[in-house]
Amino acid sequence: xxxxxxxxxxxxxxxxxxxxxxxxxxxxxxxxxxxxxxxxxxxxxxxxxxxxxxxxxxxxxxxxxxxxxxxxxxxxxxxxxxxxxxxxxxxxxxxxxxxxxxxxxxxxxxxxxxxxxxxxxxxxxxxxxxxxxxxxxxxxxxxxxxxxxxxxxxxxxxxxxxxxxxxxxxxxxxxxxxxxxxxxxxxxxxxxxxxxxxxxxxxxxxxxxxxxxxxxxxxxxxxxxxxxxxxxxxxxxxxxxxxxxxxxxxxxxxxxxxxxxxxxxxxxxxxxxxxxxxxxxxxxxxxxxxxxxxxxxxxxxxxxxxxxxxxxxxxxxxxxxxxxxxxxxxxxxxxxxxxxxxxxxxxxxxxxxxxxxxxxxxxxxxxxxxxxxxxxxxxx
Amino acid sequence: xxxxxxxxxxxxxxxxxxxxxxxxxxxxxxxxxxxxxxxxxxxxxxxxxxxxxxxxxxxxxxxxxxxxxxxxxxxxxxxxxxxxxxxxxxxxxxxxxxxxxxxxxxxxxxxxxxxxxxxxxxxxxxxxxxxxxxxxxxxxxxxxxxxxxxxxxxxxxxxxxxxxxxxxxxxxxxxxxxxxxxxxxxxxx
Ligand code: SF4
Ligand code: SF4
Numbered sequence: 001x002x003x004x005x006x007x008x009x010x011x012x013x014x015x016x017x018x019x020x021x022x023x024x025x026x027x028x029x030x031x032x033x034x035x036x037x038x039x040x041x042x043x044x045x046x047x048x049x050x051x052x053x054x055x056x057x058x059x060x061x062x063x064x065x066x067x068x069x070x071x072x073x074x075x076x077x078x079x080x081x082x083x084x085x086x087x088x089x090x091x092x093x094x095x096x097x098x099x100x101x102x103x104x105x106x107x108x109x110x111x112x113x114x115x116x117x118x119x120x121x122x123x124x125x126x127x128x129x130x131x132x133x134x135x136x137x138x139x140x141x142x143x144x145x146x147x148x149x150x151x152x153x154x155x156x157x158x159x160x161x162x163x164x165x166x167x168x169x170x171x172x173x174x175x176x177x178x179x180x181x182x183x184x185x186x187x188x189x190x191x192x193x194x195x196x197x198x199x200x201x202x203x204x205x206x207x208x209x210x211x212x213x214x215x216x217x218x219x220x221x222x223x224x225x226x227x228x229x230x231x232x233x234x235x236x237x238x239x240x241x242x243x244x245x246x247x248x249x250x251x252x253x254x255x256x257x258x259x260x261x262x263x264x265x266x267x268x269x270x271x272x273x274x275x276x277x278x279x280x281x282x283x284x285x286x287x288x289x290x291x292x293x294x295x296x297x298x299x300x301x302x303x304x305x306x307x308x309x310x311x312x313x314x315x316x317x318x319x320x321x322x323x324x325x326x327x328x329x330x331x332x333x334x335x336x337x338x339x340x341x342x343x344x345x346x347x348x349x350x351x352x353x354x355x356x357x358x359x360x361x362x363x364x365x366x367x368x369x370x371x372x373x374x375x376x377x378x379x380x
Numbered sequence: 381x382x383x384x385x386x387x388x389x390x391x392x393x394x395x396x397x398x399x400x401x402x403x404x405x406x407x408x409x410x411x412x413x414x415x416x417x418x419x420x421x422x423x424x425x426x427x428x429x430x431x432x433x434x435x436x437x438x439x440x441x442x443x444x445x446x447x448x449x450x451x452x453x454x455x456x457x458x459x460x461x462x463x464x465x466x467x468x469x470x471x472x473x474x475x476x477x478x479x480x481x482x483x484x485x486x487x488x489x490x491x492x493x494x495x496x497x498x499x500x501x502x503x504x505x506x507x508x509x510x511x512x513x514x515x516x517x518x519x520x521x522x523x524x525x526x527x528x529x530x531x532x533x534x535x536x537x538x539x540x541x542x543x544x545x546x547x548x549x550x551x552x553x554x555x556x557x558x559x560x561x562x563x564x565x566x567x568x569x
Contacts, residue, residue: 079503135393142408149420156502162488170493188405199392202385202486304453304494368517 015043020364022051028125029304029375033352041361049346052379060339065166065306067341073160076345076377078121079114081151082319084164089164089246090315095308097301104248108285110163111317112278116189116217117147118320119229119271119278122372126268127200129369130209136200143192150181150376160250167301178286181361185279193275200286201272210265214355214367217262224351228322228344229270230371234262240318252284264363267370285317307334321345321372341380345373412564421535422548423487424489424502427481429524430542442498442526443546446475450491458484459491474559476522482508483517504534 021032030051036044060068072087073080085107092099099107100219124140148158155161155170156178163170200206216226218234231238239256241249259266286317310332316325322344329338348371356364399406410418433440446463464476491500503526510516532539 025504063455064453066488067453068485070455070490139396142406145408153422156420156422156489160487162490191405195392195396199389203389204385206385207385225431 010370013124028373031375042356042364047291047349047352049378052375057339061336064334066303068299070162073162074376077159079118079372080159080161081110081114086317086324087326088166089162090313090328094313094328094330097167098298099167100298102292102294103296105285105289105292106138106169108247109282112281113302115278115320117144119275120144126369129366142329143189145261146184163299165303168228168297172296203242211263213264213363215263216351216355220354225347226351230348231265233259233270235260235264239315240323252281254281264366264370306321319344322348343377346379349373419504422502424486425487425506426503427491427500428503428526429501430501431525431527433527443497444475445473445497449494453490453494456484456486478521480519482519498546501531
């Protein structure tokens with residue numbers, strides 16, 4: 001932290017402007033906050049991003065439709081499977097490609113697994129921001145490690161999965177892999193969730209630091225276009241899995257957790273509860289797999305040399321962080337004419353100043369953690 | 381009671397600490413440089429080209445027919461292929477130049493997927509250290525080629541499946557060749 005400038009103000013005395021980041025352990029990647037402080041209270045906060053800009057959209061516009069899939073892994077690298085899914089979903093909408101039932105079930109399993117891995121990681125990092133130095137983070141990472149091992153075995157890579165294809169998945173999922181995932185989720189992972197709740201959800205220090213901190217009012221959340229667990233923590237029941245009913249989500253029974261206060265604690269609890277619901281969805285999808293028709297990919301679907309008819313499509317999905325949408329415009333050639341991403345991380349960040357005003361500097365770090373951003377997606 | 385949550389939490393940390401001495405579920409650290417990394421068969425890193433060797437001690441021939449499919453589909457465009465030509469300048473079905481710049485390659489495996497000849501596959505070799513970053517990271521034909529036996533070693537299931545698919549393809553081609561021959565009158569060309 002370095003002091004940039006000081007201003008004189010009659011009422012508050014001297015304000016101090018500090019620059020937190022871009023290289024700061026609490027800013028989750030290369031993100032910078034220019035904060036103006038009155039004593040320890042935040043009076044102004046300006047998020048600065050763009051340090052990780054990699055020109056994703058333009059690269060995708062210069063490549064074939066298939067070649068854009070591995071780049072989507074690198075958006076929100078904590079849950080590349082849902083990014084893959086959102087993109088292929090958009091291309092399938094654009095080119096009217098059908099997806100077999102079995103592929104849909106497998107996609108849901110993978111998508112929810114990505115959600116669990118993302119939330120497990122987030123919960124750990126959030127607690128780390130609170131100063132519970134490392135213990136809960138390592139518990140979380142230990143569990144994520146197991147999930148990544150499974151994902152690696154299946155897709156060949158821990159984070160850059162590149163596993164979804166237009167019309168299905170790159171390869172089928174072997175029965176024993178599914179069985180191992182199930183054993184893991186019902187055994188060690190269920191124990192992790194219970195332990196995490198016992199360890200921290202009722203911890204007095206955690207409650208004191210997060211309850212009533214960084215309140216996001218529902219009206220503001222809706223106006224700012226906030227989506228995902230952050231919106232639901234403010235009490236707005238909006239989950240695209242329920243609203244759009246894409247894929248086979250309408251077949252499965254699960255609850256969408258809703259918060260009441262919109263504070264940091266609710267945002268933390270949203271993730272804890274969603275992980276339990278995702279486990280339920282995975283179990284149901286595995287059962288549904290037994291009677292599912294078709295194979296892991298539609299054999300008629302073209303992946304190489306795909307040339308969708310001229311037109312445009314916007315498709316969205318409930319990614320772990322919120323509404324992840326892809327807007328594609330095709331001019332009939334093998335490359336997208338326009339490739340646009342609606343990143344939940346970036347749009348959820350827009351409310352950061354509003355929820356940090358009046359809080360202390362130490363709390364902004366925790367609030368930022370509870371927003372759950374990945375800079376790969378914010379900057380693209 | 382104030383502090384009950386903290387005491388409850390401490391019980392969990394204690395259980396994890398003690399468990400880490402006997403419960404494999406609580407101890408996941410791999411002693412990597414001392415113990416070799418455990419890689420699943422599907423693991424992918426950088427591509428290599430498969431050499432079909434008739435016997436283990438022979439050089440072997442490349443499966444690649446220089447169709448340039450992988451070059452066209454590679455997302456970051458890090459493959460460069462030039463087909464060989466015979467003395468009359470006629471294009472041959474084998475590459476003269478095949479280069480992959482692994483400082484650009486992102487290990488996506490799309491080249492493997494699009495290759496019609498099962499020629500390019502993903503390697504497991506990840507400990508790549510060079511002291512210079514241009515020429516040494518540009519793999520040429522010689523450094524890319526690895527025997528089929530090596531492929532069998534790193535990913536036995538896929539290697540066997542590829543061998544089988546190639547055998548079937550050859551047989552079908554032979555059958556088609558036989559039938560077209562039978563239908564072609566001998567005097568016509
Ligand atoms: S793995 Fe991907 S990036 Fe690397 S050469 Fe193959 S297609 Fe290109
Ligand atoms: S796609 Fe396969 S056969 Fe064609 S050039 Fe590439 S490696 Fe060779």
